[in-house]
Amino acid sequence: MGTKAPLQLLIFGSWLVAFGAAALLEYAPNASLWFPPAAVTFAAVMVLGLRALPVLWLGCLVVTLLADQIYQRGLAWPELLLAGLAFAITHTLAYAAVALVLRSRDDVLSPGAYRGNVTLFLMGGMLATGLSSALGGLSLAATGMTEFRELPALIPTWWIGDYAGLVTVAPLFAVLLTQLAEALEVTPRKRLEPLLGPRPWHALWPGAALKLLGLAALTLTILAIAVVFAAPFVLVLLLLACLPVQLWIARNESPLVTLLGVFGFTLLLAIATSATGLREQAPTLQFMVISVAIGSYLDLAADRRTERDTARP
Structure with a gap:
């Protein structure tokens, strides 16, 4: 058809x-x-x-x-x-x-x-x-x-x-x-x-949704600190803090939740770059966005390999 x-x-x-x-x-x-x-x-x-x-x-x-x-x-x-x-x-x-x-x-x-x-x-x-x-x-x-x-x-x-x-x-x-x-x-x-993944959209609530909201809150908090105190070096904390959280989500939740986490993190950074004084830090933020995405997908791939090895007799 x-x-x-x-x-x-x-x-x-x-x-x-x-x-x-x-x-x-x-x-x-x-x-x-x-x-x-x-x-x-x-x-x-x-x-x-x-x-x-x-x-x-x-x-x-x-x-x-x-x-x-x-x-x-x-x-x-x-x-x-x-x-x-x-x-x-x-x-x-x-x-x-x-x-x-x-x-x-x-x-x-x-x-x-x-x-x-x-x-x-x-x-x-x-x-x-x-x-x-x-x-x-x-x-x-x-x-x-x-x-x-x-x-x-x-x-x-x-x-x-x-x-x-x-x-x-x-x-x-x-x-x-x-x-x-x-x-x-x-x-x-x-x-x-x-x-x-094994779970449909309605299964995102409440556990997975709370984890995604936690990641969003962490991202917004660090961005706010960077803007209020005009300290671009604080953005390094963004990667150090958010990447492990996103990888934890990728390891413990369905792949669909991982994709939503990557998208949400990217959307928040894109909005922040345009709406705040972080424009000069755009290349750094792009590096963070790409790093979080690549790390998440590689973690999903590694998790599939672990599943295969565990299933072996």
Whole structure:
């Protein structure tokens, strides 16, 4: 059965909302702590394959038109359409190349395959975000939406922001998309079935929810201390305190709770970077976001290996 309209609307709406979140939480022009549209694109192609591309292209075109209005570039319609087409191709090409490989893998429920999927996601995602940033920057310069002299500073900023958005949002969005697809009787490839975990959404309360709230409270407390006392070095405590808590959640709760913890931690830091005096600390906060995400996924993979070894006779 083909992909149904509600599923396509969800992808389109999620892509626009993700772009809006990145734009609203910018700490400098064209620079945000994360770029969640990269996650939406990656997850949509991984779950639905090439069926997701047309609506993703439409999203790229729409935000190109919006960006022209926001930054008042004043490009003519032919230039805008060309820029939107270039962005759509370079953006989806980079992420689809890795997502389709991950989608095609077999035996995803075995511990070894699960660890391989995690490695492919993390390493392949790094290459995909780098390629997308480089090609995207070059296409914008070629179509007149930016200057070539701005690319040496722009591309690395986009790269780390895209990767932060990818590793923190893509797995959770893929879970949501998979569940909706199954509810609509659209059969997805179950690439992230291991990340669903043994417990459904209603089982998050109360134990797991309290742990997630505790992580959020700890994060906000340390951020408040850093802002009130104007002491950026306090942010080191953020990683030292929150990473062990998140890894403890990953080890003792379902993978779904782990994904929610990573997403919540990232969202709080993105908001704080935009709304407070922490803009100059954005690279440090991005490093923390990526570290927490990677550490959590590797911990999940290690936990699967322990389960396999324990099950051996």
